[in-house]
Amino acid sequence: MLANLQLKNKTALIFAVLLLQIIILSIMVLNSYLVIFLGEKITLKVEPVDPRSLFQGDYVILNYSFNNLDLSHIEHDLDPNTGYRDSVFYMVFTPQGEVWVPSFVTQNPAKVQGQVYIKGRGYYYKDLYRQTLHFRPGIEQFFVPEGKGKEIEDQIRKGVVYAQVSVYKGKARVTGLVNQ
Amino acid sequence: MSFNNQLQRELTLWLKEGLITQETADTLYQRYPVTKRSMTQTLALLGSILVGIGVILFFAANWEVMPRWMKIAVVILSFTLSYLSGHYLTHIRRDFPKVGYALICLGSILYGSAIWLIAQIFHLQAEAGMGFMLWYLGVIPIAYLYGSSLNLFLALATLTAWFLAGNYPLGPAFVVFPILLGGTILPLAIRKKDLFNFVAAVVAVYLWFIALGTKLSAADFSLHLGIVSLFILSIVLYLSVHLWDQKKPFFAGNFLLSISFIGIYAALGAFSFNAFLQEFYLYRKFELLNFPYLIAGAILIMAVLKLKERKVSLKDLPLFLLYLLVFPFFPELGKNLPLLIFNNVVFFIFAILAIYYGYLIKSPFIFNLSMVLFAGAIAMKYFDFFFELLPKSAFFIAGGMLLLLGSLILENKRRSLINSMGRGDGLAG
Numbered sequence: 176m177l178a179n180l181q182l183k184n185k186t187a188l189i190f191a192v193l194l195l196q197i198i199i200l201s202i203m204v205l206n207s208y209l210v211i212f213l214g215e216k217i218t219l220k221v222e223p224v225d226p227r228s229l230f231q232g233d234y235v236i237l238n239y240s241f242n243n244l245d246l247s248h249i250e251h252d253l254d255p256n257t258g259y260r261d262s263v264f265y266m267v268f269t270p271q272g273e274v275w276v277p278s279f280v281t282q283n284p285a286k287v288q289g290q291v292y293i294k295g296r297g298y299y300y301k302d303l304y305r306q307t308l309h310f311r312p313g314i315e316q317f318f319v320p321e322g323k324g325k326e327i328e329d330q331i332r333k334g335v336v337y338a339q340v341s342v343y344k345g346k347a348r349v350t351g352l353v354n355q
Numbered sequence: 356m357s358f359n360n361q362l363q364r365e366l367t368l369w370l371k372e373g374l375i376t377q378e379t380a381d382t383l384y385q386r387y388p389v390t391k392r393s394m395t396q397t398l399a400l401l402g403s404i405l406v407g408i409g410v411i412l413f414f415a416a417n418w419e420v421m422p423r424w425m426k427i428a429v430v431i432l433s434f435t436l437s438y439l440s441g442h443y444l445t446h447i448r449r450d451f452p453k454v455g456y457a458l459i460c461l462g463s464i465l466y467g468s469a470i471w472l473i474a475q476i477f478h479l480q481a482e483a484g485m486g487f488m489l490w491y492l493g494v495i496p497i498a499y500l501y502g503s504s505l506n507l508f509l510a511l512a513t514l515t516a517w518f519l520a521g522n523y524p525l526g527p528a529f530v531v532f533p534i535l536l537g538g539t540i541l542p543l544a545i546r547k548k549d550l551f552n553f554v555a556a557v558v559a560v561y562l563w564f565i566a567l568g569t570k571l572s573a574a575d576f577s578l579h580l581g582i583v584s585l586f587i588l589s590i591v592l593y594l595s596v597h598l599w600d601q602k603k604p605f606f607a608g609n610f611l612l613s614i615s616f617i618g619i620y621a622a623l624g625a626f627s628f629n630a631f632l633q634e635f636y637l638y639r640k641f642e643l644l645n646f647p648y649l650i651a652g653a654i655l656i657m658a659v660l661k662l663k664e665r666k667v668s669l670k671d672l673p674l675f676l677l678y679l680l681v682f683p684f685f686p687e688l689g690k691n692l693p694l695l696i697f698n699n700v701v702f703f704i705f706a707i708l709a710i711y712y713g714y715l716i717k718s719p720f721i722f723n724l725s726m727v728l729f730a731g732a733i734a735m736k737y738f739d740f741f742f743e744l745l746p747k748s749a750f751f752i753a754g755g756m757l758l759l760l761g762s763l764i765l766e767n768k769r770r771s772l773i774n775s776m777g778r779g780d781g782l783a784g
Contacts (some may be wrong), residue, residue, distance in 0.1 A: 184447060185442075185500065186442065186501055186579075188496075189438060192438075192497055192500060193435055196434070196493040200427075200470065203470065204427070207479070234478075260524070261524045282650050318478055331404045
């Protein structure tokens, strides 16, 4: 049992565990910095609301148009007769003026290579009136200083707010919010 | 003085005198590990937890005055220092093992706060994602390295939180969770004969069953299967608790006493809040709500008899309910500040005496229960009085540091403290 190790070995092991913890944290940092530095910078339109996370403080929830997307107006290769529950989707974005908008949705990663795309989970269904894709790529929150959530929310309600996002190999990270 | 205390003192002395080598001392230390939890250890653990919460809240505040890289550097440095100082106190200096283990626990909490800090910096929602899993992966080696119950519990809590917060579909997560639980948490709990973590792990299995049942029913599978499985699991839990130690009932024979302690706490605690006092006066005209006076009257008779026989001791803590008799002398309208202050003083005197009582009668169960209730009382009062007034992180960190400092002094003075309490062994182990 590890608890019975000699002192010298135990001291070495505590350094090993410390190293493991620092490696885990470094991977977290690198995983995000890689996306920010190497990724394509795109701008997406958002509508914010203001909740709070227990561990991470105040944040603004960002609602994107693609969170609830009507696929009848967008190119895709999904079968409307198949129910897609909690599945992985790849969404391609193309610039339309200064803002990037979704242009193609698929479950096949080979079809999106060489394009700006975001990978995320979601579900897709079709009823009498529309085909809806609920898509969550994990960039729906923006953390703000404590007590500033409301203030920022009020500011951004006055204008049209956009999220600046870095996208790299399907991963996306929000880098800022801007009024335009 | 307990055997563990005496052994530690003697080994330090023998080492200094060159009678034994470091290796022999290590072997002897590990042969007789400290197993019982003392007041010092509990205070130190509470202090660590408070500091940990304070640091998490500090970073959650997301203050702009500190650059991101500096925040990350500060938190990494904090948990490194916490682990190393804990290791130094428990394994090299050896004379502050309890504070040392509390610092190791603090290191694990601070490591968790680093995960949340990094997720915050990159605007990632860590709760629903991998945050808890990464916390678990960092903490479980510490639990094995030190055989630490608290780190084991932290590992169990983070693993369970990962599974529940992720709300995963039926798939790999439903297999990974029981494998990690059975492969890492349960073996250490069983090897250490750690009943608390064993029961907590079984509760985690319960939660897994519930999640499994929910997903299966959503996927049109039979819910009956889940219910039958839960029933079988309940029987296994019941049998395993009894097979664990037949000589020791689950509540260590103090079930009724514990219930009465909790009841008195609840009564005293309730009367220490102004809102409750107001309501109490408002509805006092209803006869049923006058029952505290009946209880107080009965206790008064008991107290008179006991005083007459001079038999009053700490075991008569319920006599504290006598204080209810002062109520009719206070004005009913407005904010009864003097009464409120009085009630709070009585509540905390009771809380501290209850801890001392558990310590005195050598009942770890009553002692720990009183500590938990005391911590609950502190938390209640914190939210009641200071929530709007102080920065939350500063309050927690200051409170935690004070407790850690207190436990350091207490551990240093333990011998004289035990002697002054007139005991030779028991909880201080």
